Ligand SMILES: Nc1ncnc2c1ncn2[C@@H]1O[C@H](COP(=O)(O)OP(=O)(O)OP(=O)(O)O)[C@@H](O)[C@H]1O
């Protein structure tokens with residue numbers, strides 16, 4: 001499953017991933033993958049991969065760092081700054097768009113596949 005997290009700096013993307021992990025009973029530090037570009041978590045029987053591609057520049061790194069292999073159908077990949085790897089990243093099943101308003105934050109969820117739709121249905125039930 002591939003989930004894009006779109007929104008400005010500080011919009012709350014990492015905070016959402018941190019709280020998803022906490023809800024899945026992950027105990028440990030959830031660091032922003034600002035410099036490592038990827039953090040990996042094995043939790044609740046899930047293989048979760050958290051990308052922050054803000055600093056991603058080198059298309060060759062996509063292969064050499066093994067990023068392509070992470071999108072293997074078994075992992076749940078949550079991707080901040082997906083636009084930085086446009087053309088390399090697989091399409092998203094789900095996109096979460098964060099907007100900061102003067103005194104609140106808005107999240108818009110958009111399903112692009114059957115898997116994504118199943119997620120939205122599960123959330124709304
Ligand atoms: N829903 C929220 N309500 C209040 N504060 C929030 C919320 N989400 C995030 N924040 C705060 O906003 C700040 C930035 O959040 P975060 O690091 O999650 O942003 P980000 O979208 O991942 O940014 P970046 O693009 O730089 O990685 C943090 O201090 C966090 O505590």
Ligand SMILES: [Mg+2]
Pocket residue numbers: 013014015032052080
């Ligand atoms: Mg972040």
